[in-house]
Structures are given as C-alpha cells and as structure tokens.
Amino acid sequence: MTVKTEISLDSFFIFNPNLGLKEGEEEKKILYYYPKSTDLKTKVRNIGLSEAIFNFTRTFNPDQPCEVLNTLKIRQIYYNPEPNIYLVLVLKVPFCRTVDGDVEYQSDHIQTEIYLSVLKQMYRECILFTSPFSCLSHNQLVMQLDTFYEKYLPTLRIQNCDIMDLFQGIHFLPLDKSTFLHIHSCINLMQAVFPFIKYSMFLCHEQLVWSGLDMEDTQLVFRYLVANILYPLLDSETIQSKEGSALPRISSSTNNYGRFLTGATNLDSNLELETPPIVHLHHHTGLDEKYYFVIYNALSITVCLFIPVETTILSLDTYKRLDVFLSPKLTSLASEVSSYTSNSNISSLDNSSNGPKFIYFNQLNLAMKSSIHNNYRKSNNNISIDPNVMRILMDIKSANKYEEFYIVIQHKNANLIEINGKSITEVIGKYSNSREFYIVIQHKNANLIEINDEVKKICDSQLENIFFCQ
Amino acid sequence: MSTTQNAELCYLKLCDNPRTFKPTAPTTNVFFDNTNGQIFSVELGDETKISVKGKTDEDSFEFKIKDKGIVKSIKFSPNNHVLALQRSRNSIEFITMINQMPNSVEIVQHSKGKNNKIYGFEWVNNKEIVFITEQSVEIYDIDVKNMYVKLIKSLSINSHWFVYDYKTKLLLLSTGGNYNNILQPLQLQNCGEINKLSRFEIELFTASSPMSIVATSPVVSPTKLLVLEEDVVLTYVYHLPRILIIRHQQRGSSSTQVIVYTVYKYKTVKRTHTLELADKIDGKFALNIVDNLILVHHKTSKTTMIFDINLSNDSSNGIISYKLPLMEPKPIRPIEGYETYSSNWVMFEPDIIIDVNKGLLFTIELDISIIMQQFRNNRILFEFLILRNIEREHVLSLLRRVFIEEANEYVEMIQLIETINFYYEQYLNYQVQINTGKSVKLISLSEYNTVQDSNELSFVKYNYTQRIIVDQTTLYNTVFIQLNEQKDKHTLLVCLLMEYVKSLLDHNISEIEYFIYELLIKTLIFQKQYYQLHQILQYYIVHDSKQIACLLLPLEKLYPPAYQLALDMLNRLRASDEINHILLYKPNNVITTLRTNTKSDSAVRSLSRKLLQLASHTSDSTSSIEPRQRIDSAASSIADSRNRNMDTGKNRTIDIPRNRSDVLLSERDRVVFYSVFMFYSQYCKQYNFNLMRDQKCLKYIELFENLFQPK
Known part of the structure; x- marks a missing residue:
C-alpha cells in the first residue's frame, strides 16, 4: 500500500533580526510564530537559520534577497517587505511511501511561485488591518499579528493552492448592462443618503460587481472578505442547515433578510455596540487612512461600507437606518441578479466534465x-x-x-x-x-x-x- | 394683507387687451356665438339694431333688421352668409347677408311638429343647421341662392336641454331616465348624418372616492333634474372630447365634485376622472379650460382651482382617478378698479370670460413663473410644465434650478430624471410611429398608470410638436455641462450621468449619444477614478465607438489598462486598420500585428504595404546588408533553432524556450522578412509565376508558416 501526503504548512513566522541582538535574547526577534506550541529553542533555531541564509545569500546578490530554500523535506519561502521584517513560510514537501518502505519526496509538487504569491498576499492583507509593521510599536505589533493570523491561517488551505493563488485575482460577476446599472444606482443613492460612507463595494454570490476603491485595495479587500468572512459563513450555514438547526436569516421583528456581519451584528440587542474592524486604505499611494469596515449581507448580496474613522461615530440608530434602507433594495436586487444568472446559465454554461x-x-x-x-x-x-x-x-x-x-x-x-x-x-x-x-x-x-x-x-x-x- | 402682495401669488390673470362690445342695457341684449367667436349686441327699438363684434375690429359691423319681438338666439353661418335667429318658441328665421348687410328676403322655418318648442339651433356647417326641440333633433339643408330650407334628417328624441361643442360636433342631450340622469351624446356629421354614441347615466350618488367617505344615501327627487345645462361643459381636454359635469354638494355627500367623462372613438363614454374640490364648499361654480388645465371658478369665495387630469399625482382605483387641486385655490389677479368674479361674468369654453355689464371679453391666462414658485414637488412641476404650451425656457430654468442652483436631495434629482425619460420615450415612440405610419399610442404617465387596456388610447393622434422635449442634447447642455464646470459637483455629475444612462436603458432608449459617454469618461478621468471607469467599461455600459476608443488611448500614460480597453473596443468594432496602426505605433509589436491579420487577403495586403513603409523608416545599425542576404541568414537561424527544439521536444514533456532571443529574429528582421515575402508572393500571383518552383521561396513559405501561423 502506498502512502501519499499532501503539501502542508510546517510553520510560519515573522521576525526582526535587529531585535534581541544580545546573546541569549534571540527570542525577542520573534514577532509571530506558528504553530504556537513550538518550543522556544526550535523557534529560535529556525529563525536563526533563516537569518543566516539571508545574510549569506546577500553576499552574492545584494539587490535581490533570497526567496526560497529547498531541502529534501521542507521548503522555506522568504519575503522581506519592509526593512528588517522577514516573513517565512515553511512547507512540508509531500512524499510517497511505497510498499517496500521507500520514501520518495515529490519536491516538484511545490511550485514556489504560487507560495511566494501566497506569502506576499498574507503580508498585504495583514497590513490592510494593521498598517505597515514598522509603524507600530513592538508590543502592538506582536498583539496585532497574533489576532490577525490566528483567524487567517485556518482559512489558508495550503494544500489547495494552485495557479489561482498565483494570480490573486478578482472574480467579477458577469451581468447585463441594466442589472449592473440598477446596482450602481442603488449604491449611488446609498452614498447620497448616507454621505458619511466614503467608499463602498458590492458583491453578489461572492463575486465582485462594483468597487469604489482603487484596484490594489479592491484586490486586498476582496480576497480577504471572500476567503476569511464569506466562505466560512457559507460553510457554517451549510453545516447548520444539515444539522437542521439553521438560524433563520429573517430577523423576527423586521421581517427582512439583511444583517450586518461586522458592527451592529444584532440590531435588536441593547448590548454595547461592537466596533467594526478598521482597515487602512491607500497604502500603495503612501497614505494611511483609517476606515471602519462595515459589511452588510442580504441573501446573495454583500455590501461593504468604508466609513472614515475620524469623522464618523456609528450609533445603533445609524445601523438601523442603514438596515431599513438597504434591506428592501438588496432583496429586490438579489432576485434581479438571480433571474439574470439563471437565464444566462442555461444558455451558456456547458458543465459537462469532458469538455474543454x-x-x-x-x-x-x-x-x-x-x-x-x-x-x-x-x-x-x-x-x-x-x-x-x-x-x-x-x-x-x-x-x-x-x-x-x-x-x-x-x-x-x-x-x-x-x-x-x-x-x-x-x-x-x-x-x-x-x-x-x-x-x-x-x-x-x-x-x-x-x-x-x-x-x-x-x-x-x-x-x-x-x-x-x- | 395688501392687494399687491396678494397679486404676486395669483397664478391666473385676465388678458391685458380684452375685446370690447356694447354692453347689456335695458333695451340691449348680448349674445355670444362660440362657434364663430362673435358677440352680438341686439338693441330693440323701432328697428332691431344688431352690432356684431368679431375676433378683430375688421370683423365688426352693424346692421338693422325689422323688429319682430325679443331675440332669443342669434348666430351666423360659419361663412357669415346667412344669419339665423330665433324670436318665437317654435320657429327660426333666416336672413341672407350681402356685404355684411341683410338682404330683404327672409325665410321662417318651423320645427317639424309645428308646435314643438325649439330649445336652440346650431350651425353644423355653411349649409346645414340643426334644431334641437323638446321632441327631436332636426337637421335642415339651406340653399342660399334659392332661399330654400329642407329637412334632411330628423331624429325623435325627448330631451330637457342640450349642450353643443362646435369643435367635436358633439351634441349632448339630457334625455331623462328615472332620475333625469341619462345623457345621450350625438355626433353630427356632414350631410345630415347623426352618429349616436352610447348613452350614459350619471351616478346618483357621487361614488365613494378614496378621499371622501360617503355617508348615507342621498334623497333624489325624481322631478328635479339631477344635472342642469349650466353645470355641463363639452370640450377637448388633452386631445380627447370630454364631458365635464359639476356635481353639487348633496345631502350625504361631502362636497362638490367635477366629474370628467371621456369620449372614446366617438363611440363610448366613460367616467375617467373625478376632480375633488376643496372640502365642504358649495355655491356657484364655473369651468374654463386653459392649456388643457381645468379651471374651476368658485364664484362665492372668488377663487379658482386648477386641475390637471394628466398629472400622475393623487390616487386612482384603476378606472377613475381622483384629482386634487394642483395648488391652493387663489383668486384671479385683481385689476385696479375692476370687479373680478362679478355676477355679470359668463364663462365660455375654452378660456373665455365675458363681462356683459362692462362689455368686455377676456381670455384667461396662466402666469407660469408664479406657478413655478408654488409647486413643492419638482418632479410634478416638470410634468406640469412639459404638458403646457409654454416657452421651452421655463422647463430649462426648472432643470437648472433642480440640478444646479438649489441644493436638492439626490432622490429628487433621480426621480426627475426618471420622469424626463418617461416623456422622452413617449416622444421617441411617437416619432417612430409617425415615420412608420402606424397608429399612434400616446399617453401620459397618469393614464399609463390607470388605463389597463391601452388599445383604447391607440387611436389618439395629435401634434406633439407643442410639447417640450427634454432630450439628451437638452439635458447635456443645460445641466451636465454646467455641472462639469463646477469642480465640487463632479461626484454628483458622475452619479447623475450613470443614473441618466440607466434610466434611458430602462426606457428602452439604447441610442445614447456619444457626448454623454464622453463626459462620463472625462469626469471619471478628472476624478482619477480609473478603476471605476474600468469597471463601467467592463460591463459594457459605454457603447462602443471609435471615438471612445480614441478617448481611452491617450489615457494609457495615466492608467495603463486603458490601452487594453481601447483595443478591445476596436476589436469589437472590427476596426482592423485602426488596430494595426495602434499596434505598429508601439515597438516590438510586429508579430502581434501579423497574427491579428491573417484572416483576410485584403488585410494582409494592406498590412504588407504598411510594414514595408515601416521597414524603410526603421533605423537599424545592421541594415547595411542587402535585404535578400539578411533574410537568408535569418531564415537559416530560425530553421536551426526550430530543429533544435524539435529534437529536445522528443525527450521532454515540457519544453519551453526560456531565452527567446536565439529563437526569434530581431524586430527589424521580422519586418523586413515579412514584407519582402508578402511582396514577393503577390508579385508571383500577379505574373502567374509558380511560387513553388523556386526552392528558396518554398523554404520561406515553410518558415513563414512555422513562424506566423503555428496552427
């Protein structure tokens, strides 16, 4: 019987080689380390190895830092986005054990470029929520990295990465002119009625329809939103419905299909309001602007609202007014979109397994x-x-x-x-x-x-x- | 409150130059003939002196006839050749006129039953006249030359009163019924033909409207007429004949209403609208029609209400729509030293008010600028204005007011855009139908909402040119361009343009003008919203055109994907010449250009010419070598590298040339190679020279195919 393994995540760590320079204080270099349960010695050793490789390879080509280290059993991917910040992704090379007990490592199964791209995206999505690492104090940084990657890593699914993760692209929902314009008009109206909304993004069936952000931010927000919020949500709903205890999406009091996924997730409660996550937009242009990231979902539609932190205070009443405005409009748009997609699917998509x-x-x-x-x-x-x-x-x-x-x-x-x-x-x-x-x-x-x-x-x-x- | 302040709010006024005539006096009676627009002042004496006042002073004249008692009614035939007058209860006299003077010959025509009371008479045309008597409707033919009157048609029908409208030639008779509530409309046609429309009944109780609650059923006396002649008006409103009936307040019903019946195809009459006068008022009412608006004068309170049956406000139960006054009732603008709403006022359709005591004939006019201040809802105001026969400038000023000058709610603006396009679509449909000669279906927004059976309206055909069309050019010039000049309004402008495009498409107007797109794109570029522009183009919101592609191309410097967008657009337009031009403009693009042009011979030919031109202009340090020689060396190098590839390809599943420079020629080599080859092959074709016999050439062909047509 042959045994095959899949590519898997061995460890992931971030360190700053300029910290803990004294002998015996090397653990101070560690900003984040996964898995947490690793003993300190191993952590320090691995970081030391990576640092050594960096320093060694720099001798040959100072302009281009080392990107990857190949060994028989593992592959290390490096990324150095900011001075003195190194991200290292360590993958286990899959192997095949034959009946005779010979182990064959399939190093060609790990395509480095894909994981380089994944690693970069891991960094970029992180700074969407934290701002660049060098702008934060050490303690803040350690804490923020911990909260972010805690949630992020379980959704990574290293073994399922493929060419799509290399592209890190955006899925656009194909739509006809008039449906698109109706959606666009609804967004314009929303931004006119609630002028504190600076930007917004409109998704349907986890695909993008409209984004008011620029392309770089759109890509980050889209990738993060879909992989870390919407898909887990869908999964949890399918599990719930399988168990027969699905939470009704219709809230009993207002009889609508809409709800906030961040911010006021429960409009009926009198508990203290959750503050929605804050995102830092416009990094690539050198700016750092903070926005509340409010997500509203109704049926297949998800709308993201970006509200400047400095100028707006979100009260329960604001959420309620938004809910009253969005819920009926999105419900009708959702049915418009679904009637379009069902019409076009019949004609265009040939889902036979043998076709090209x-x-x-x-x-x-x-x-x-x-x-x-x-x-x-x-x-x-x-x-x-x-x-x-x-x-x-x-x-x-x-x-x-x-x-x-x-x-x-x-x-x-x-x-x-x-x-x-x-x-x-x-x-x-x-x-x-x-x-x-x-x-x-x-x-x-x-x-x-x-x-x-x-x-x-x-x-x-x-x-x-x-x-x-x- | 002073009168001047009041006057500022009065949206109705009397015309400045009323026509004057000899007023009533103890011996003088005044008659008005609406058909010819003539006022008769009849002065009794030894002789009866008649002054006729026409529409202008030239049409005015005087003459005398023999006194034969009190004149009850007097009317000229439309060409003024025969004067008809009634002085007894059962006969009509005819006097022929020569040069506006009466001829001595007079004829007297009695009603058919000799003794039947004649209620009145009307000229149908120059030769025919109708008598309405208590028992019949009789049409007589008049031969002027021979002074001969002949009965040509008689219809037995009992009636209490009649109302006639010369424009529609409709004659409405009150024919009784249990409560005297049945009305019979007739249409008089030429040669004595009478078209009998279906008769209809006026509801005894004013039907419950959404706005008034009807309490107990009223007591109706069978002897009393439910509706009197003076409460009925027969006239065109919005190009359809309408019967307007004032229903006075009754015991049990809440207030006075005006009920509008519409005559369809001169066949059926249907109750279509109810005008709800202000609550709990009664007294004397009179109606006028100005520019398709129904004016209800309330003489008691000396105010006038305005109704527009085509505005899409108010409520409807699907059959009848209920209308409220457009604005607060206001008096007609007072004139110093003149009593308005005096008891001497008599109203005639459509817009005539006659003061018999002062000898004045006014027409009533609207003051649009005051009306524009009174409306609160700009969307309804727009609808109101577009239905009026007014200067275009009023509508444009409204557009400027809503979109530019005032800080209006965005919701209001998009509602207005929606309304603008509703009428724009109607207009375009009308144009199409005019051009194709099909029957025209034109309806207003309110009718659109209320009438399910649109066939009923399909015959309506009228002159649309009086209406004001707010088309794409108008909106562009009055609103969009103006907004574009204010930098702080650019975000709004983008939203409005998108909304406008959306609304046009919703109204099936797919031909959107280039300049709308152009402004949209330019504004987005100005705002640096490149990715948003990209998304809009990606969903094909902007209609493809070469102009738009040209607009996008220079944007490449600011936003590189614009180049791709432009090429895509040209590709959809099948503009291969432009594509070639753009591709060759960039370095290292010859192969792409070649590959896009393999489809047709003519494309290849035109491209080869272009390439040769390009080759002769390309400066290359190695170009001193004679072309043929260069091609030879290039060819052999290609052949070598390809052979190498084939060998290695056998051994490996994947073989991808990592360094391309050894495989492919330099850009200039490719240009020269390809162009010479194209030229050569054309030359051979032309002279019927067998290309295949030349071994060298054969090699080129092979190479060429390998290189450029890998399939």
Missing part, C-alpha cells in the same frame, strides 16, 4: 475566471482536472512571462491511460495583451485537428469581446 476547460486572467484589472474550478472556494475535489495537469499549467505560466506564446503540451495522464488507453490531455497557454488564457482539453483519440478546432471554438466563445491574438 479554461482559466482566464487579466493582469490589468485582475479579473480571473475559471471553468476548471467547480467553485472558487478552496477545498478538496474542487478542481475537475488531474492535479498533475494543474501543475503543468503552472509551469507554462512561469516559463512565459513576457511575450505571446502558444504552446501545446501533451500530457499522458497515467490514470486515464489505464481506463481507455488512448486518452490524452492537452494544455494550451496563450498570452496576449496582458491577458492569459489556459485551455485544458481531455480527449479520447486525440487528433490535432480536432483539438485545434476545439481550441478555436472555446477561444471564440470566451474571448470574442476582447482583443486577444489567437
């Missing part, structure tokens, strides 16, 4: 689309193709960064061959005008001409409205 699959990513607006993933939640069995093929896709991506390319890779899928002997998976990557498009075709009796036709068909249907050199 694609992944689309546009660097310039970070739009991302995939028919390989059953949904955008990270979970096992979420991708409809072989993980090996998924890795090939990633290889194509990392090999071609700068110019258009056109590559067909034939991948003889071991599992499929066993079943019908002739099946072949084709992976095609296309890159044009800052857009990337990957196609995976699984074909019996693969014939190049047929595959070519297939590719042409999917390109025509998916890319007809954009300028994309085929």
